[in-house]
Amino acid sequence: MESPLIRLLTGLFVFLLSVGCSTSLEIPVASDGYIDLSTRNFDENRLFPMDGEWHFYHQQLLSPQEIANKQPTTEYITVPDKYWNNPRAAEQNRPLHAYGTYQVRVKLPDYHPDLGLQIFFISSACKIYINDVLWQEWGKVGTTATTTDWSLMTIREQIPIVDDEFVLTIQTSNFVHCHSGITSHVYLGKADYILDKAKGLQVYKFFLFAGAFFLGLFFILTFFINQLEKSLLYFGLFIITFYYWNCSSYKVFHYFYPDFDWSLAARIEHFAIFIYVYAMMNFIQVKSLFPAKNTFTNVIIRLELFFAIIVWFIPTYWEYTLIHTIHIQLVQLYFIYYNFVSVRSAMISFKDSLLLTFVAVIVNINFVFFQFRQADVWFNQEINVFIINLIMLLISTVIIIYEQFWKLKDLSQKVAVASEAKTQFLSVISHEMRTPMNGILGMTDFLTDTKLDKQQQEYLQSIKTSGDSLVALIDDLLDSTRIQEGKLRVDEELFNLHALMTDIINALEIQAVEKKLYLNYELEENVPNYVISDPMRIKQLVDNLINNAIKFTEKGGVTVRVWAEELEETRLNVYFQVKDTGIGISQAQQAKIFDKFQQVDSSHSRRYQGVGLGLSICKQIVELMGGNMQVESQLDQGATFEFYVPLKKGTAPTTTENTTVNSSAEPSKSLHILVAEDNALNKKLILMGLKKFGYEADSVSNGREAVQTAQKKQYDLILMDLQMPEMDGIAATIAIRAFTSPHRPYIAALTANAFDEDKNRAMQAGMDEYLIKPIRLQRIETLLLKLEKEISTS
Numbered sequence: 001m002e003s004p005l006i007r008l009l010t011g012l013f014v015f016l017l018s019v020g021c022s023t024s025l026e027i028p029v030a031s032d033g034y035i036d037l038s039t040r041n042f043d044e045n046r047l048f049p050m051d052g053e054w055h056f057y058h059q060q061l062l063s064p065q066e067i068a069n070k071q072p073t074t075e076y077i078t079v080p081d082k083y084w085n086n087p088r089a090a091e092q093n094r095p096l097h098a099y100g101t102y103q104v105r106v107k108l109p110d111y112h113p114d115l116g117l118q119i120f121f122i123s124s125a126c127k128i129y130i131n132d133v134l135w136q137e138w139g140k141v142g143t144t145a146t147t148t149d150w151s152l153m154t155i156r157e158q159i160p161i162v163d164d165e166f167v168l169t170i171q172t173s174n175f176v177h178c179h180s181g182i183t184s185h186v187y188l189g190k191a192d193y194i195l196d197k198a199k200g201l202q203v204y205k206f207f208l209f210a211g212a213f214f215l216g217l218f219f220i221l222t223f224f225i226n227q228l229e230k231s232l233l234y235f236g237l238f239i240i241t242f243y244y245w246n247c248s249s250y251k252v253f254h255y256f257y258p259d260f261d262w263s264l265a266a267r268i269e270h271f272a273i274f275i276y277v278y279a280m281m282n283f284i285q286v287k288s289l290f291p292a293k294n295t296f297t298n299v300i301i302r303l304e305l306f307f308a309i310i311v312w313f314i315p316t317y318w319e320y321t322l323i324h325t326i327h328i329q330l331v332q333l334y335f336i337y338y339n340f341v342s343v344r345s346a347m348i349s350f351k352d353s354l355l356l357t358f359v360a361v362i363v364n365i366n367f368v369f370f371q372f373r374q375a376d377v378w379f380n381q382e383i384n385v386f387i388i389n390l391i392m393l394l395i396s397t398v399i400i401i402y403e404q405f406w407k408l409k410d411l412s413q414k415v416a417v418a419s420e421a422k423t424q425f426l427s428v429i430s431h432e433m434r435t436p437m438n439g440i441l442g443m444t445d446f447l448t449d450t451k452l453d454k455q456q457q458e459y460l461q462s463i464k465t466s467g468d469s470l471v472a473l474i475d476d477l478l479d480s481t482r483i484q485e486g487k488l489r490v491d492e493e494l495f496n497l498h499a500l501m502t503d504i505i506n507a508l509e510i511q512a513v514e515k516k517l518y519l520n521y522e523l524e525e526n527v528p529n530y531v532i533s534d535p536m537r538i539k540q541l542v543d544n545l546i547n548n549a550i551k552f553t554e555k556g557g558v559t560v561r562v563w564a565e566e567l568e569e570t571r572l573n574v575y576f577q578v579k580d581t582g583i584g585i586s587q588a589q590q591a592k593i594f595d596k597f598q599q600v601d602s603s604h605s606r607r608y609q610g611v612g613l614g615l616s617i618c619k620q621i622v623e624l625m626g627g628n629m630q631v632e633s634q635l636d637q638g639a640t641f642e643f644y645v646p647l648k649k650g651t652a653p654t655t656t657e658n659t660t661v662n663s664s665a666e667p668s669k670s671l672h673i674l675v676a677e678d679n680a681l682n683k684k685l686i687l688m689g690l691k692k693f694g695y696e697a698d699s700v701s702n703g704r705e706a707v708q709t710a711q712k713k714q715y716d717l718i719l720m721d722l723q724m725p726e727m728d729g730i731a732a733t734i735a736i737r738a739f740t741s742p743h744r745p746y747i748a749a750l751t752a753n754a755f756d757e758d759k760n761r762a763m764q765a766g767m768d769e770y771l772i773k774p775i776r777l778q779r780i781e782t783l784l785l786k787l788e789k790e791i792s793t794s
Helices: 004-018 065-068 193-224 230-248 251-257 264-284 293-309 315-346 355-376 382-448 454-484 497-514 535-551 614-624 680-692 703-712 730-735 757-766 777-793
Strands: 035-036 045-047 050-060 075-079 099-105 115-122 126-130 132-138 153-158 165-174 186-190 495-498 519-524 530-533 557-566 571-582 628-635 641-650 674-676 697-699 717-721 746-751 769-772
Touching: 050 293, 065 099, 065 165, 075 099, 099 519, 115 193, 153 193, 186 193, 193 230, 230 264, 264 293, 264 315, 293 315, 382 454, 382 497, 382 535, 382 680, 495 497, 497 519, 497 535, 497 557, 530 535, 535 557, 535 571, 535 614, 535 641, 614 628, 674 680, 674 703, 680 697, 697 703, 703 717, 703 730, 717 730, 730 746, 730 757, 746 757, 769 777
Parallel strands: 035 099, 519 557, 674 697, 674 717, 717 746, 746 769
Antiparallel strands: 045 186, 050 075, 050 099, 099 165, 115 153, 115 186, 126 132, 126 165, 495 530, 530 641, 557 571, 571 641, 628 641
16 A cells, blocks of 8 residues: 555656746847857867847848948847847837848957858748858748748858958848747857768757657557557657657758748648647547546647648648647647646556656656747757657657556466466366266266167167267367467377277277278388377377268268388387368368368358367377378368378387286286265266176265275275365375375276366376276276286286
């Protein structure tokens, strides 16, 4: 919980960010039209401003000779000059659109290097004289709007001065722009420094604008990709338009195209101004710093967009004089209101104001910078402009990226929680479905051994087929989830590949015969008997492909072929091919046949049932094992599925005389067995199965009873359910394994939990076998025979 001190400091921090700086202009060094710079060292790499009182001839366009010969009435005006203002000679502002002449005499040191002049942004037509010589001319100076050709100028040039004194005369006229006359500083300095600085600043500007442009474009494209976070769109627009205005403006056009139409360039500049303000305000709005239905902010935002549109249609004069003035006032009001809201929010909640504080950094740096530009203070030093802009770009970018990272992190945590919830849900559903399916399929097996007429046998076979399909669907869903979460394991063990394939073919041949299809099997000689891999995964892959081939084939049959390709002395690729004469797959379907929930026959009236997970899972399992799967097919001409997996060569296990068992010998039926199962039907099913195989067994209904019973009697086999009341199977197994008795019972888990982590927990607790429900009676019989052999050989 935040302390009042933290809240107070946060509020103070936001408040300080919102406070502008009060600065004053540099003290003028010019007086009565004369500047003494004779004490300045022009060998230094610096610029010397020529601010102060210049001669000013209002409504007069005079050359130096005319001023010297006629000696007209002179006034004094402070340079930089704001809107022809003459506070010393008059009580009111000069007319905005007019013409006049500035002049100043400059005293230099006896010795000085070649000098240069820098005049930035004279928004007028102008002529510049050095002594009596016309040095620069921009546009066409005139006394009326029709005789004046307005131009924008920025001068950084060497001036022809050899003496220790010179006179600078500037004629200007303006009938369009809102800034008239010399509106910024006039600097004098070493020519080499000014020229080098001009080139460097141009590089800085283009570098900064290019970086801002591509960064803004990145945020905009990110928005269009995800279509979720509008703040990215507005932030991208803000970056591009703001840095175009601050770093390049319409000078970028005149730099490459000197004859570019100034009116069009000016419209583009002011369009950028309105759009950057519009984007910034929307960014704040999207971040919910203001209520969504705040009438005051919404009106200002819409006005800025309106200004951005009409700037293309109204006369430039009205845009400069009226629209621009209203825009500045709206921006001032908006930022004042914004800072009021931000301070209030920060004082209320530190946590909620964290993002607000970050956004305040962007907004207020922008606002203070805007105020400095309006006040014409030291920010007019262009290297400082570049540095401030660069700092602002870096800060704002770091803030928005940090915020997006924070959101992505929060989203990833939510995704992880949702994924865990999905896994837990599937685990519970799987468990709850496998438990009754165990009873259904188990009782079906018992019914198969009873006397039934032909119709009853068909009904029973339908129940068995449907139950097997449901169990297969559950397995597919669990496998798909495991693969998505990276939890599907591939084990390695030694097994007989020939025997595995024979068992698969024999089991599926019944389905082929029922549909009057052939099932051919070809095993090439270069395939070794024993290999090291995961037999359960290989069986799953081959089973699925043959099942699919039989399902989609009505005439002919299925051919299974297996061959090997040597890689190294101990490694090889084994290829499995399943070829059918079925309905085939179109080229369009082949492109997505391995996608989830896709089937060859995907129509609503399809004859072939299934959800389309099998092939998707098979391909992912093959790739997880380091192999590849592909398909070749034509519609109505069958299909060929082929995959390979890398395997290790194995050697056949050896048996000794002591471990040789006569496989034809009858089991002793002397195993002591305990069944721990809380579900009454499943318990009954297991006991019936054991009795069918000639075994009697004790039974309990929870883990605590299993432990107590195992303490009183020695058992060879304990069939242990995992989820039981009072004490589960894991805890019961750990307790039984803690007994000091030298006799160690074989404990097999009977469970509906099919996840690998559940199996790992069971095996770590001391279980010897993990049987997943529904458990077929053949599995229990195999386990009983295995234990009989172990006991007889011990």
